[in-house]
Amino acid sequence: MQRIRSCEVSQQIGNTIRVQGWLAQIRRLGGIAFVVLRDGWGSLQVTADAAALAPIERANAGPESVLEVVGQVQANARAPGGFELVTPRIEVLVAVTEPLPVPLGRALAKAKPNALLDHAPTVLRDPTRRAIVQLGAAAMAGFRRGLVARGFTEIQTPKIIRAASEGGANVFALDYFGSPATLAQSPQLYKQIMVGVLERVFEVGPVFRAEPHATVRHLSEYVSLDVEMGFIEGMHDVIAVLRETLVEIVDALAERSPLLELLGAELPVVPARLPELDFVAAQELVELATGERVVGEPDLAPAHEAWLGEHARREHGSDFLVVTGYPIAKRPFYTHPDPARTAHTLSFDLLFRGTELVTGGQRLHRYDELVAAMTRAGIPAEPMAGYLEAFRFGMPPHGGFAIGLERLLARLLHLPNVRMATLFPRDRTRCFP
Amino acid sequence: MQRIRSCEVSQQIGNTIRVQGWLAQIRRLGGIAFVVLRDGWGSLQVTADAAALAPIERANAGPESVLEVVGQVQANARAPGGFELVTPRIEVLVAVTEPLPVPLGRALAKAKPNALLDHAPTVLRDPTRRAIVQLGAAAMAGFRRGLVARGFTEIQTPKIIRAASEGGANVFALDYFGSPATLAQSPQLYKQIMVGVLERVFEVGPVFRAEPHATVRHLSEYVSLDVEMGFIEGMHDVIAVLRETLVEIVDALAERSPLLELLGAELPVVPARLPELDFVAAQELVELATGERVVGEPDLAPAHEAWLGEHARREHGSDFLVVTGYPIAKRPFYTHPDPARTAHTLSFDLLFRGTELVTGGQRLHRYDELVAAMTRAGIPAEPMAGYLEAFRFGMPPHGGFAIGLERLLARLLHLPNVRMATLFPRDRTRCFP
Known part of the structure; x- marks a missing residue:
């Protein structure tokens, strides 16, 4: 008998079917037990009498035991999902007899954040936790779908590299067959090289930042959704593709509405034009509103970004705000300065x-300008020889962007910490599980 | 005027259009010059007289200079692609005045293999080289498409881990904020954990092997296409999904037939049933045919795999051959032994x-059996605590596989070396460009 998935049971009313999954819960009501079976796609209620339940009792099988159940599908409006299996024959495939380190279900809300991360291998089985993983998959799929439709080619670039891709700090060092190497902080150098090959490229992959600080929005390893495109007229061509990519991601997430409902998440609306604010104008607004002295600072503090987020919602009804023209002091060497005011950038x-x-x-695309910028930044040319070769031999005006997948999920789902948006987070003190 | 891509020119006959790209070649014939412009999607011939060519001459712009051309599209059966731009106005956006380290085009065939790799940032621009990148993207897309359609969820698992995922050898060590860590040799441990969460998962990502030997089929960093699935009846459920996945990959590659033609590649036909041979039977065949003593060896040598490949083509008309039942001695600790002959495996x-x-x-799915296997293999339990937690709390029978993307491309395209199938290969002596 073919195994039926929980998501297919609605098409099986009246049939006797075989299902498999994990024992999520048993509720007893008089002589009847309601066994909730969880599989990879959802849950199903099995209604069992004492005789049917006997194999579970005999094996002392508790939550997360692996079960096989053969039974008849019956509609039941009171059952979760509207269906249940009756007259079941239950077989315990793997009995779990010890209690979970972190009980799943409603109890999860009471668990300590670190316990959730320490025991991710079992905690992720909770439907609310695994929904985050499924939405992450949808976001990646939407990202790729939109870019492929626009002529972008997917690439996979090396993660073991000689030079730091984003400058000297926060780099993991590695012994590479006796020579020093680093883990790529981003695919930046390689995606730019590949603009010379394919004009439009994207990559979905891990990036590595040895972040010394513990914050709710930094990880030492995260998934970066990277885009780079050639023959742009200017920064706004890049922003336009970013907007279209956000639309595609939101569309892909919308296809998973039951997961969004489960998590109480509301999808953002991507405006027809992303509202924009110049960096200095943004600082002036923050200064005016908060009384803090921020004009002249080289970057925005998280609290100021939060204020600007409120501002965008209030003024533009938008969850998104583009801040343009960051000062050159805090941007990486490859950033193109703004010809109209060279202390600021086209970023x-x-x-x-x-x-x-x-x-x-x-980005800078002229070889001489790039070499000058590297010299100013104190970046040695030798480990960058491959990168520079692309520029010696004709690079067009180009630009790109990178979306942090975990941050996207964290803000989308109002998670208190970016660590909750990844399977097995890595930070200064955590390299497990 | 909107920029037109080379692949869109056929719809623009008679129109005056704007194109941008790289100067690939200039052929002069009397007073006429044929300028081949390459962009991210193909090439286009621009037919120019001396006056139109003047900007190139003035800038001394050689191959790989970045150009913009405005001209009229005209059908010309003798032009590459069947079209050309006439009465052009050429602008040099970036002039390249030095010769390429490795000239592209026909000259590429004469270049030394190491020169091709050393100068990958420019060599990859050659249409024959970049076609490999584009086919790699198609293979990844086919892999994902087939698995998503079969209920698999894409995951991204950590690359910085505490324990070696495939055992102690060939591991890159890393200093992780003062503690020892390693780069994942595969997502094996994590994809198994995730079977407990989502039953069916896949991952496309980098894996890291500190391969001490220089061979034509090993890389220190490569792209692994990983699959893992729960609630299998046995190994053949895994082989069935592998077969369907190969079909999807071949279908996706078939959509890029111009690239395959450019490279003279012939797609394999995936048989309705993959031919299978038991490991010992395979050794006996090799021994009989070659006279070499191979029965009793724990693995197949590359030369024996090559012989078996010929055998599969001869006997089954198949480019594929599944060899089953490998000896347990050479398989990783998580491999499920064959209950019928415990020195062999269900792999x-x-x-x-x-x-x-x-x-x-x-794979082994029962906690006690897994712990015993780890003990036998001398693998310490402490760094594997997260992995073992998944098994303590109910793992179903499961299995999976991993496809090496670069090997797939190398065999598909008859490349002499797997290094030619990746953008920027990493091996014992190469961590650049």
């Missing part, structure tokens, strides 16, 4: 619900 | 055109 951040989600901009 | 390799392309099999 931007996208704030999503008041948190920096995306960094992007136009 | 397999898939040979593609005589090279190991895929390794897979059924």
Whole structure:
């Protein structure tokens, strides 16, 4: 008998079917027990009398035991999902006899944050936790779908590299067959090289930042959704593709509405034009509103980004705000300065619900200007020889951006900590599980 | 005027259009010059007289200079692609005045293999080289498409881990904020954990092997296409999904037939049932045919895999051969032994055109058996606590496989070396460009 998934049971009313999954819960009501079976796609109620339940009792099988059940599908409006299995024959495939380190279900809300992370291998089985994983998959799929439709090619670039891709700090060092190497802080150098090959490229992959600080929005390893495109007229071509990509991601997430409902998440509306604010104008607004002295600072503090997020919602009805023209002091060497005011750049951040989600901009594309910028930044040319070769031999005006997948999920789902938006987070004190 | 891509020019006959790209070649014939412009999607011939060519001459702009051309589209059966731009106005956006380290085009065939790799940032621009990148993207897309359609969820698992995922050898060590860590040799441990969460998962991502030997089929960093699935009846459920996944990959590649033609590649036909051979029977065949003593060896040598590839083509008309039942001595600790003969396993390799392309099999799923296997293999339990937690709390029978993307491309395209199938290969002596 073919195994039926929980999501297929609604098409099986009246049939005797075989299901498999994990024992999520048993509720007893008089002589009847309601066994909730969880599989990879959802849950199903099995209604069992004492005789049917006997194999579970005999094996002392508790939550997370692996079961196989053969029974008849019956509609039942009071059962979760509207269906139940009756007259079941239950077989215990794997008996779990010890209690979970962190009980799943409603009890999860009371667990300590660190316990959730320490025991991720079992905690992720909770439907509310695994929904985050499923939505992450949908976001990646939407990202790729939108870019492929626009002529972008997916690439996979090396993670073990010689030079730091974003400058000297926060780099994991590695012994590479006796020579020093680093883990890529981003695919930046390689995606730019590949603009010379394919014009439009994207990558979904891990990036590594040895972040010394513990914050709710930094990870030492995270998934970066990277885009780079050639023959742009300017930064706004990049922002336009970013907007279209956000639309595609939101559309892909909308296809998973039951998961969004489960998590009480509301999808943002991507405006027809992303509201924009110049960096200095943004600082002036924050200064005016908060009384803090911020004009002249080289970057926005998280609290100021949060204030700007509120501002965008109030003034533009938008969850998104593009801040343009960041000062050159805090931007990486490859950032294109603004010819009209050279202390600022043709770069931007996208704030999503008041948190920096995306960094992007136009890049330097002329070899001489790039070499001069590297010299100013004190970046040695030798380990960058491959990168520089692309520029010696003709690079067009280009730019791109990177979306942090975990931050996107964290803000989308109002998670208190970006660690909750990844399977097995890595930070200064955590390299497990 | 909107920029037109080379692949869109056929719809623009008679129109005056604007194109941008790289100067690939200039051929002069009397007073006329044929300028081949390459962009991210193909090439286009621009037919220019001396006056139109003047900007190129003035800038001394050689191959790989970045150009913009405005001209009229005209059909010309003798032009590459059947179209050309006439009465052009050429603008040099970036002039390249030095010769390429490795000239592109026909000259590429004469370049030394190391020169191709050393100068990948420019060499990849050659249409024959970048076609490999584009086919790699198609293979990844086909892999994902097929698995999503079968209820698999995409995951991204950590690459910085505490324990070696495939055992102690060939591991890159890392200093992780003062503690020892390693780079994941595969997502094995995590994809198994995630079977407990989502039953069916896949991952496309980098894996890291500190391979001490220089061979034509090993890389220190490569892209692994990983699959893991729960509630299997046995190893053949895994082989069935592998077969369907190969079909999806081949279908996705078939959509890029111009690239395959450019490279003279022939797609394999995936048989309705993959031919299978038991490991010992395979050794006996090799021994009989070659006279070499191989029965009793714990693994197949590359030369024997090549012979078996010929055998599969001869006997089954198949580019694929599944070899099952590998001895337990050479398989990782998580491999499920064959209950019928415990020195062998429920694992397999898939040979593609005589090279190991895929390794897979059924895994141990019972906690006690897994712990015993780890003890036998001398693997300490402490760094594996998270992995073991998944098994303490109910894991179903499961299995999976991993396809090496670069090997797939190398065999598909008859490349002499797997290094040619990746953008920027990493090996014992190469961590650049």
